Amino acid sequence: MESITSVLDPKVIKIGLNAKNKHEVIVQLAELFKKANYIDKVDPFVKDIYLREREGLTGIGQGIAIPHGKSDDVKHIGVAIGILSQGIEWESLDNEKIRIVILFAVSNDTDSAKNQLKLLSIFAGRLGHKQVVDKLKKAQSVQEVIDAFK
């Protein structure tokens, strides 16, 4: 079985992301996805992310948010990670400002993507570990972000 680090793609990880608010972060990460050919178009994907946002909080506490878009527009399943240069407001469980945004891109065709989704679920589980979160918060390079999940 592939390791979960295979879902961590340096092309869609950004350190020192400059954004004033939630919308800017989501759009910037969606643009990274587009550039790396995970999605076709930014706008419909962003729209699908907001559909999920309406269903419940994606700020999971400790400065981390995990928005996700399940969209026909997704060609490849993956996660984009943005480490923000400054904390921003985001609805969360503990009201802490958000500094790490992990955007999940998932296609609607989940049957053919079962292996990738399985990896994504293992990856998500890692976010439940304090050691992983602590390392992630200290990460100063793309490699350190990837290493945090190892």
Add this chain to the structure above:
Amino acid sequence: MKIVGITACSAGIAHTYIAKEKIEQAAKDCGDIVHIETQGTIGTENALTPEEIKEADVVLLAVDVKITGRERFKGKKVVQISTDTAIQSPNKLIKKLHSALNVK
């Protein structure tokens, strides 16, 4: 104490699996035996066995959506919360279960 449970969130992509990890860690920290089944986009994983359910002191459901196989817990003590609660305060949650069931 023996805990079995299910996690399931609305999208079935992330919260389900984060909640599972958080519950398992908190329960193990308290010396409990814990088994959590996930019901997500990829279907049911880590399915609970009838023996595990039979032996469990409590069934913990951290679910935001309708789950399948709820009838398996008939006659058991069931505690239901949201995945948010499991993610935010797992330790408090497990301690509450202990005091509610009078288990140290």
